[in-house]
Amino acid sequence: MSSFPMRKHPLKLVGILLVTVILGFVMLPAVVVTITAFNDKAILAFPPQSYSLRWFARSLAYDDFRKGFWNGLIVTAWASTLALAIGTGFALALHRYSFSLKSTLEGLLLSPLVIPHFTIGLGLLILSAQLTVGRGFPLVILAHVILVLPFVLRSVFISLQNLDGRLEMAASSLGASPGRVLFTVTLPLLVPGLVSGWLFAAILSFNEFTATLFVSNQAAQTLPVAMYNYVREYADPTLAALSVIYIVVTALLLTLANLFFGLGKILNVDAH
Amino acid sequence: MTQRPFLGWLVSPAVLLALGLAAAMAAILQYSVRAYVPGSLDVGGLTFENFTTLLRPFYLWAFWNTILLCLMTATFTLILAYPVAYALVRVNNKALKSFILIASITPLFLGEVVRTYSWMIVLGNNGFINSVLMSLGIIDSPLQMMFTTSGVVAALVHVTMPIMVIMLTAGLSHIDRNYEKAAESLGAGPIRCFMTVTLPLSMPGVVAGFSTAFAWTFSAFATPQLIGGGKVNTVSTLVYQLGFASFNFPFAASLSFAGLVMTFAVLALMKRAMRPIERLGEQ
Amino acid sequence: MLTLTDTGLVEPASQSLSTARPAVQLDGVTKRFGNATALHEAWLKIVPGEFMTLLGPSGCGKTTLLNLIAGFLDADGGEIFIDGTLVTETPAHQREIGIVFQNYALFPHMTVANNIAYGLKTRGIEAGEIRRRVEEALALVKLTGFDDRKPRQLSGGQQQRVALARALVIRPKVLLLDEPFSALDKNLRASMQLELKEIQQRLGVTTIFVTHDQAEALSMSERIAVMSAGRIHQIAGPQDVYRRPQDRFVASFIGDASVLSGRLVAVTETAAQVAVGPLTVEVPGAPLAGLAAGADVDLFVRPEHLVLVDQDATGPALNGIVKNQVFQGGHVDLYLELADHAAEPVLLRSSGAHSSSKFRSGDIVHVRPASMDLIAFPKQDG
Numbered sequence: 001m002s003s004f005p006m007r008k009h010p011l012k013l014v015g016i017l018l019v020t021v022i023l024g025f026v027m028l029p030a031v032v033v034t035i036t037a038f039n040d041k042a043i044l045a046f047p048p049q050s051y052s053l054r055w056f057a058r059s060l061a062y063d064d065f066r067k068g069f070w071n072g073l074i075v076t077a078w079a080s081t082l083a084l085a086i087g088t089g090f091a092l093a094l095h096r097y098s099f100s101l102k103s104t105l106e107g108l109l110l111s112p113l114v115i116p117h118f119t120i121g122l123g124l125l126i127l128s129a130q131l132t133v134g135r136g137f138p139l140v141i142l143a144h145v146i147l148v149l150p151f152v153l154r155s156v157f158i159s160l161q162n163l164d165g166r167l168e169m170a171a172s173s174l175g176a177s178p179g180r181v182l183f184t185v186t187l188p189l190l191v192p193g194l195v196s197g198w199l200f201a202a203i204l205s206f207n208e209f210t211a212t213l214f215v216s217n218q219a220a221q222t223l224p225v226a227m228y229n230y231v232r233e234y235a236d237p238t239l240a241a242l243s244v245i246y247i248v249v250t251a252l253l254l255t256l257a258n259l260f261f262g263l264g265k266i267l268n269v270d271a272h
Numbered sequence: 273m274t275q276r277p278f279l280g281w282l283v284s285p286a287v288l289l290a291l292g293l294a295a296a297m298a299a300i301l302q303y304s305v306r307a308y309v310p311g312s313l314d315v316g317g318l319t320f321e322n323f324t325t326l327l328r329p330f331y332l333w334a335f336w337n338t339i340l341l342c343l344m345t346a347t348f349t350l351i352l353a354y355p356v357a358y359a360l361v362r363v364n365n366k367a368l369k370s371f372i373l374i375a376s377i378t379p380l381f382l383g384e385v386v387r388t389y390s391w392m393i394v395l396g397n398n399g400f401i402n403s404v405l406m407s408l409g410i411i412d413s414p415l416q417m418m419f420t421t422s423g424v425v426a427a428l429v430h431v432t433m434p435i436m437v438i439m440l441t442a443g444l445s446h447i448d449r450n451y452e453k454a455a456e457s458l459g460a461g462p463i464r465c466f467m468t469v470t471l472p473l474s475m476p477g478v479v480a481g482f483s484t485a486f487a488w489t490f491s492a493f494a495t496p497q498l499i500g501g502g503k504v505n506t507v508s509t510l511v512y513q514l515g516f517a518s519f520n521f522p523f524a525a526s527l528s529f530a531g532l533v534m535t536f537a538v539l540a541l542m543k544r545a546m547r548p549i550e551r552l553g554e555q
Numbered sequence: 556m557l558t559l560t561d562t563g564l565v566e567p568a569s570q571s572l573s574t575a576r577p578a579v580q581l582d583g584v585t586k587r588f589g590n591a592t593a594l595h596e597a598w599l600k601i602v603p604g605e606f607m608t609l610l611g612p613s614g615c616g617k618t619t620l621l622n623l624i625a626g627f628l629d630a631d632g633g634e635i636f637i638d639g640t641l642v643t644e645t646p647a648h649q650r651e652i653g654i655v656f657q658n659y660a661l662f663p664h665m666t667v668a669n670n671i672a673y674g675l676k677t678r679g680i681e682a683g684e685i686r687r688r689v690e691e692a693l694a695l696v697k698l699t700g701f702d703d704r705k706p707r708q709l710s711g712g713q714q715q716r717v718a719l720a721r722a723l724v725i726r727p728k729v730l731l732l733d734e735p736f737s738a739l740d741k742n743l744r745a746s747m748q749l750e751l752k753e754i755q756q757r758l759g760v761t762t763i764f765v766t767h768d769q770a771e772a773l774s775m776s777e778r779i780a781v782m783s784a785g786r787i788h789q790i791a792g793p794q795d796v797y798r799r800p801q802d803r804f805v806a807s808f809i810g811d812a813s814v815l816s817g818r819l820v821a822v823t824e825t826a827a828q829v830a831v832g833p834l835t836v837e838v839p840g841a842p843l844a845g846l847a848a849g850a851d852v853d854l855f856v857r858p859e860h861l862v863l864v865d866q867d868a869t870g871p872a873l874n875g876i877v878k879n880q881v882f883q884g885g886h887v888d889l890y891l892e893l894a895d896h897a898a899e900p901v902l903l904r905s906s907g908a909h910s911s912s913k914f915r916s917g918d919i920v921h922v923r924p925a926s927m928d929l930i931a932f933p934k935q936d937g
Contacts, residue, residue, distance in 0.1 A: 022352050023356065029390030092278075096276075097276045113487070116528075117493070123528070178278065243389060258374065458722075464677060
């Protein structure tokens with residue numbers, strides 16, 4: 001007895017090597033930033049001469065970051081929840097009904113996928129100036145809802161397509177009113193899609209930068225904006241430390257999402 | 273179905289949001305034809321001067337540069353993302369598959385600022401690449417990678433990789449494995465099988481990924497701003513400078529508007545040009 | 556090139572089947588997926604021109620076996636020969652095998668003609684010859700003139716013809732058919748089966764046909780390999796598989812069979828006597844070899860071999876109660892409860908002429924197995 005996968009080796013080896021190199025490119029910045037974060041010196045150098053945790057301490061203590069973090073949470077909670085509510089309703093309507101201007105409305109709401117973020121930011125900024133409402137939380141939240149809605153819409157719509165319509169028919173044949181069907185059958189079955197849509201929206205909203213830069217003011221400054229302002233003024237590894245925290249938390253969230261929902265399914269990349 | 277229960281409840285919030293977006297776009301259009309009043313946030317009367325200014329070589333050049341940057345980024349991203357997507361679809365080991373998936377899409381969730389900052393450390397004169405190359409004695413003085421187009425492209429490729437991987441993987445995973453088996457049984461080796469069957473059938477994913485990468489690159493601001501450092505002008509960095517450095521919002525609006533028109537034009541053009549290619553993958 | 560006759564691996568011809576060099580030969584081929592053994596030491600010889608069917612329920616390993624022969628899977632043990640050549644380590648694209656897939660796998664981005672030409676192009680055949688052979692193949696499957704259609708413009712039956720033409724045009728050493736009829740509706744299926752069989756015989760191409768449909772297997776094959784749980788249970792002609800099943804699995808999987816509880820009276824190498832109630836029947840001895848007289852055995856009876864007898868007829872019979880009567884068009888199925896002799900209701904099939912509405916449930920009837928093609932196996936616990 002022998003094992004035979006050898007026969008596919010030459011090309012397979014090239015493929016494995018290629019993918020490894022590419023993944024190396026993808027992960028390089030994260031690795032470099034991690035090394036930097038533990039560098040004791042304020043000036044970047046490789047390899048670091050000595051190591052410390054002081055940049056972590058500083059990044060956690062820095063006022064603008066703390067405030068940005070809380071602002072970001074407020075904006076994210078509002079934006080992703082509003083986007084989920086609006087997106088779910090609209091996805092249901094899209095899936096079930098035909099109504100006038102349906103495709104126009106769909107196109108308009110999906111357009112932020114291709115409209116540059118700075119354009120949306122600038123547009124909302126001018127609009128707020130015209131309406132004299134000024135920059136701040138409401139405007140930032142509005143911008144975020146507009147930007148993350150396409151992702152929620154997509155996630156919920158895919159779940160709806162995978163939902164067996166006969167279940168709803170069965171419920172209404174058993175005497176359930178449309179409202180009862182919606183709340184006892186449709187929505188409970190959509191929960192995985194809703195959760196993943198919300199999560200996706202929350203992560204994107206928390207990280208949104210360009211549009212937020214246009215529509216936020218000092219009081220409503222989110223974490224990415226605070227980080228941008230920091231990197232323009234200082235060159236020490238504080239931001240590297242913060243980035244490491246960011247990367248670790250994000251990777252953890254993604255791993256959890258992968259465990260509980262299967263990322264492949266959320267991103268619609270699984271065949272089965 | 274003639275009854276449409278809750279239609280109003282389901283749709284009206286979305287209508288309001290769409291109106292908000294439309295109003296913002298209308299505001300840009302409206303500002304773009306107003307005169308700039310220096311030193312004031314108010315705007316003057318109707319004028320087309322903003323659009324004639326756009327035709328100056330400096331701005332035309334910026335537009336052309338931006339398009340080139342987007343095309344380069346999308347092309348390199350496609351080349352790098354394809355093998356990863358292919359591996360994601362082909363690898364059977366569940367743990368390895370999860371690792372590749374998470375490694376390749378985590379950057380998507382890190383935000384532009386963190387990623388751009390990381391690339392500044394990688395590319396800087398005292399950065400990772402230069403330090404490594406110098407300590408190995410390969411170079412004597414640092415390579416200039418910051419503030420160059422190549423540096424910006426490298427970072428932007430990194431930005432658009434995840435979405436490209438996702439779109440290509442979606443496209444590839446919908447190809448029935450039996451097509452490849454059929455090709456193999458008919459005598460096609462791995463390379464021929466890939467070129468004549470897998471690649472053509474994955475074209476819808478390629479087109480979707482390329483268009484999205486193009487649009488995302490056009491939208492990118494922090495990367496060209498920080499890594500380009502003013503040396504690499506794109507539409508996004510110019511809009512920001514005009515708005516927040518000189519408060520010339522009318523001109524910023526006209527630049528944005530032109531950029532929007534250009535984005536849609538390029539995407540439409542790309543769709544048209546790629547239709548015969550995309551048709552290859554129709555199932 | 557190593558041939559079997561050279562190595563002396565081929566036994567001297569004892570029957571007509573093994574005189575020729577086998578078109579396909581499997582020597583103890585094993586395949587594992589993780590801890591699960593998908594195929595356990597499969598031994599199989601297929602004669603040139605033969606129509607061999609791999610039959611079994613889903614998950615029995617038939618598709619694994621097909622994929623191993625095609626080269627899509629690597630064996631964990633054993634050797635595979637095609638046309639006398641060792642191919643265990645030959646990649647799929649060098650095995651010269653034609654395959655018709657369950658869903659046909661016609662390249663959606665190519666025309667019918669390009670689909671058929673694909674295998675010829677990979678062989679570097681010149682354009683004129685390709686055109687000629689494609690036309691020939693299209694004529695063979697009665698699709699002349701369909702050259703420029705795309706697969707999606709074809710009906711299911713037409714797609715299958717194209718798939719068949721594509722597989723045959725390369726003049727494969729073996730034709731593999733992976734449940735090719737399962738996507739067709741019933742009427743079309745029957746005519747395609749006839750047509751496929753006709754083409755196969757005309758070309759004389761060695762064919763391995765994978766199916767879970769026993770009717771399909773019994774009607775089309777020259778020999779059937781009955782598989783279950785990764786093992787080949789029996790390799791024999793359709794008649795033999797049905798009439799002389801080698802074990803319990805084959806007996807119950809092929810056709811309908813009811814199980815009666817019996818007691819072994821006596822057993823020799825060739826025959827055994829089994830008592831069921833007042834009856835004693837004769838069955839082949841081999842399956843019961845080694846059992847002591849008095850042992851419990853299960854007697855397998857085909858529905859058409861159970862006959863109704865009149866109460867006043869001579870000879871012993873079993874008493875049964877009619878549980879259910881099902882009209883099947885050409886015949887009637889009676890389900891009978893045989894109190895002490897069978898755990899499950901026993902099926903009796905009588906031709907339609909035999910009065911369809913004679914019985915009501917609860918009626919008492921008398922039955923007797925006709926003493927032909929009965930077979931018994933040691934009683935299975937549980």
